[in-house]
Amino acid sequence: MYSITKQFQQQQHAFYGEPYPDLQSRQRRLQQLAVALKAHSNALCEAVATDFGQRSHDETRLLEIAPCLQGISYQLKHLKKWLKPEKRRVHYTFAPASNSVLAQPLGVVGIIVPWNYPIFLALSPLMAALAAGNQVMLKLSEFTPATNKVLQAICQQALGDCVSIIEGDAAVAAEFAALPFDHLLFTGSTAVGYKVMQAAAANLTPVTLELGGKSxxxxxxxxxxxxxxxxxxxxxxxxxxxxxxxxxxxxxxxxxxxxxxxxxxxxxxxxxxxxxxxxxxxxxxxxxxxxxxxxxxxxxxxxxxxxxxxxxxxxxxxxxxxxxxxxxxxxxxxxxxxxxxxxxxxxxxxxxxxxxxxxxxxxxxxxxxxxxxxxxxxxxxxxxxxxxxxxxxxxxxxxxxxxxxxLPFGGVGPSGLGHYHGPEGFKRFSHLKAIHKKGRFSSSRFIYPPFDRPLFRALLKWLSR
The missing domain is CATH 3.40.309.10 (Aldehyde Dehydrogenase; Chain A, domain 2)
Known part of the structure; x- marks a missing residue:
């Protein structure tokens, strides 16, 4: 078995081989995930019941599987629009030019999954990260081994090398959080959230913390x-x-x-x-x-x-x-x-x-x-x-x-940091790259040195009015 670090390096390599998956590739991954989820739904219900000791199959379908399938349908419906570069205004002093924002995949996203909703809290952030074009590593809870086995089969069938599944106890989770991810999402307690954020800070890894508290x-x-x-x-x-x-x-x-x-x-x-x-x-x-x-x-x-x-x-x-x-x-x-x-x-x-x-x-x-x-x-x-x-x-x-x-989902202060779901989920796992484009003529030539030119002085006075 490869070490966690080795698996992370493989995910990085895979991302650099396809740093901007096209619309069709992203749609295909989401569609395959939906197909595999439906095919394994009975096995998931049985596995969750095994891990909990008692949990209704209907409750698992209602609270976990159905929301995942609805979420995938939502991603597929809106993905084409999200991928279009967003046009932004250009101030007339910089004309002629164009401004736009491109949603760039971040790279390798780490997701730490809790035990209470082992399906939904794995696949919901996963689908958002995949829609944004990333590679993903999932750290599943050690308290849901039966469910983890089915999720592993789903990901292998639907997503291949796009996703790595990691299992293990708190020590493995700490090692996972210390990897230099391009983004790290953690769902769990506030106390553990502090530790995750401290580990991520060593690599300046941006985090999304979905915590809890007293609602x-x-x-x-x-x-x-x-x-x-x-x-x-x-x-x-x-x-x-x-x-x-x-x-x-x-x-x-x-x-x-x-x-x-x-x-x-x-x-x-x-x-x-x-x-x-x-x-x-x-x-x-x-x-x-x-x-x-x-x-x-x-x-x-x-x-x-x-x-x-x-x-x-x-x-x-x-x-x-x-x-x-x-x-x-x-x-x-x-x-x-x-x-x-x-x-x-x-x-x-x-x-x-x-x-x-x-x-x-x-x-x-x-x-x-x-x-x-x-x-x-x-x-x-x-x-x-x-x-x-x-x-x-x-x-x-x-x-x-x-x-x-x-709607976005997330906490505030001790109950969380950042949010996902909806368009905010796509943006959360993307870098919104600002693009300023000029053609053959650039008005910037009027602000180049030397600065003692009368035209520059007049222009600077006008810009500072």
């Missing part, structure tokens, strides 16, 4: 609880809450708190009837993560919080790492539950007495990756959109902004 749900006083409860619930229970943009905590008017709790409990039981044997609900990925979540609950309870499980469990649930949605009331402000990203099916409920108090609560904390506002009050919507920073926003919905093909 709040702000339920306004005018919200219809019955209508928004299932939307909130879907966002929190999809993949058992193991989603970077999952609702992390809920701010609710104090007078509506008990009604919200009752509605969430009822809707959870409707979503997942006979919970202990329900196969639509995902397991926690591994014992380490399951134990971490249990410790968060135990610590909160010991500190005086009330835990409200939305379903009964049996011993098999513990053995299979299946944890029902657990609502947490009266958690202390300094508890880990309210300070660190939860990344699981635990939902703190925090009452407030005024909207200003709720907005202040969010703004006093690190900028979130997502913000979910439940309201039909247009004045409040405008206030939150303009005054509360967040990577992305859903109004009267959760999660689904990520699935909008024409």
């Amino acid at each position: 709040p749900v702000l339920i306004a006083p005018d919200a219809n609880l019955k209508r928004i409860s299932e939307r909130l619930l879907f966002g929190k229970t999809a993949n058992a809450g193991q989603t970077c943009v999952a609702p992390d905590y809920v701010l609710v008017p104090r007078a509506l708190q008990q009604s919200l709790i009752a509605q969430l409990q009822a809707d959870f039981q409707r979503f997942y009837p006979n919970f202990a044997t329900n196969q639509d609900y995902s397991a926690v990925i591994n014992p380490r993560q399951y134990q971490r979540l249990q410790q968060l609950l135990s610590a909160a309870q010991a500190a005086g919080a009330e835990l409200i499980a939305c379903a009964a469990v049996d011993s098999a649930c513990y053995d299979n790492r299946v944890l029902p949605l657990t609502l947490v009331v009266n958690a202390p402000a300094d508890s880990l539950l309210l300070r660190e990203e939860i990344f699981g099916p635990i939902l703190p409920i925090i009452p407030y007495d005024s909207v200003a108090e709720a907005i202040s609560y969010i703004r006093q904390r690190p900028k979130p990756l997502a913000l979910y506002l439940m309201s039909d009050d247009q004045a409040l919507i405008e206030q939150v959109l303009t005054q509360v920073p967040a990577g992305g926003v859903c109004i009267n919905e959760t999660l689904l902004h990520v699935a909008q093909e024409d």
